Amino acid sequence: MKRAFLERLEAARQAKQPTVVATRLSDGAQALIVDGDVVAGDLAVTPAIADAAQTALRRDKSGTEDGVFLQIFNPPLRLIIVGAVHIAQVLAPMATLSGYGVTVIDPRGAWASAERFPDIAVIQDWPEEAMQSLAPDRRTAVVALTHDPKLDDPALAVALATDAFYVGALGSKKTAAARAVRLKDSGVSDGAIARIDGPIGMNIGAVSPAEIAVAILAKITLTLRGPKGG
Numbered sequence: 001m002k003r004a005f006l007e008r009l010e011a012a013r014q015a016k017q018p019t020v021v022a023t024r025l026s027d028g029a030q031a032l033i034v035d036g037d038v039v040a041g042d043l044a045v046t047p048a049i050a051d052a053a054q055t056a057l058r059r060d061k062s063g064t065e066d067g068v069f070l071q072i073f074n075p076p077l078r079l080i081i082v083g084a085v086h087i088a089q090v091l092a093p094m095a096t097l098s099g100y101g102v103t104v105i106d107p108r109g110a111w112a113s114a115e116r117f118p119d120i121a122v123i124q125d126w127p128e129e130a131m132q133s134l135a136p137d138r139r140t141a142v143v144a145l146t147h148d149p150k151l152d153d154p155a156l157a158v159a160l161a162t163d164a165f166y167v168g169a170l171g172s173k174k175t176a177a178a179r180a181v182r183l184k185d186s187g188v189s190d191g192a193i194a195r196i197d198g199p200i201g202m203n204i205g206a207v208s209p210a211e212i213a214v215a216i217l218a219k220i221t222l223t224l225r226g227p228k229g230g
Contacts, residue, residue, distance in 0.1 A: 008032055008040045016075035016137055020053040023069045075139045076101055082127045082155040083146035084111035091213035092120045105130040127155035136164035141220045144169040153182055160192040166223045168197035
């Protein structure tokens with residue numbers, strides 16, 4: 001790789017942009033694909049290679065297409081959980097095993113403790129402030145689980161103003177409708193509110209905290225990967 005190529009690659013990675021280095025195996029010609037656009041290199045990228053690059057990014061898996069090796073550089077996956085509740089205690093380690101960097105936010109110190117969330121990043125702060133500091137991006141999922149409007153609503157409002165790929169909130173259809181009214185009254189647009197997955201998760205008849213956590217992670221995975229896994 002030429003220095004200029006490497007510098008563009010590193011800049012894309014620092015900016016947390018989904019990036020693919022396409023290398024033709026026969027002669028080493030390369031192209032740097034950032035956010036779907038070719039920004040450097042001497043390889044002509046065909047539509048088939050471009051599509052394969054986007055599929056590789058969705059799958060988080062490098063591969064080969066038409067004699068071209070596609071090496072992916074995806075930003076890390078993150079899951080931000082608002083509410084150190086029982087569901088969160090199950091969801092956090094499940095998401096960690098699935099490759100997410102997990103952060104739990106809850107100002108209630110008795111709930112948001114290292115004892116209840118071993119090996120998980122815990123922030124004992126108001127969700128709105130913590131969410132702004134964490135700055136969700138397109139590789140971030142956000143779930144609000146407190147059932148407390150003064151904690152969930154401000155966090156959701158911040159999340160909906162970002163590129164977070166998934167935003168979900170616990171509660172029944174009645175709860176979701178009331179939340180939508182509150183968010184709209186606070187200035188959140190109808191289009192943004194429509195992004196909220198609520199009632200949260202896949203409809204699998206989940207009842208226990210563990211089952212609800214499974215349903216949530218399944219819906220996050222579906223949103224990230226697509227209905228056929230990419």
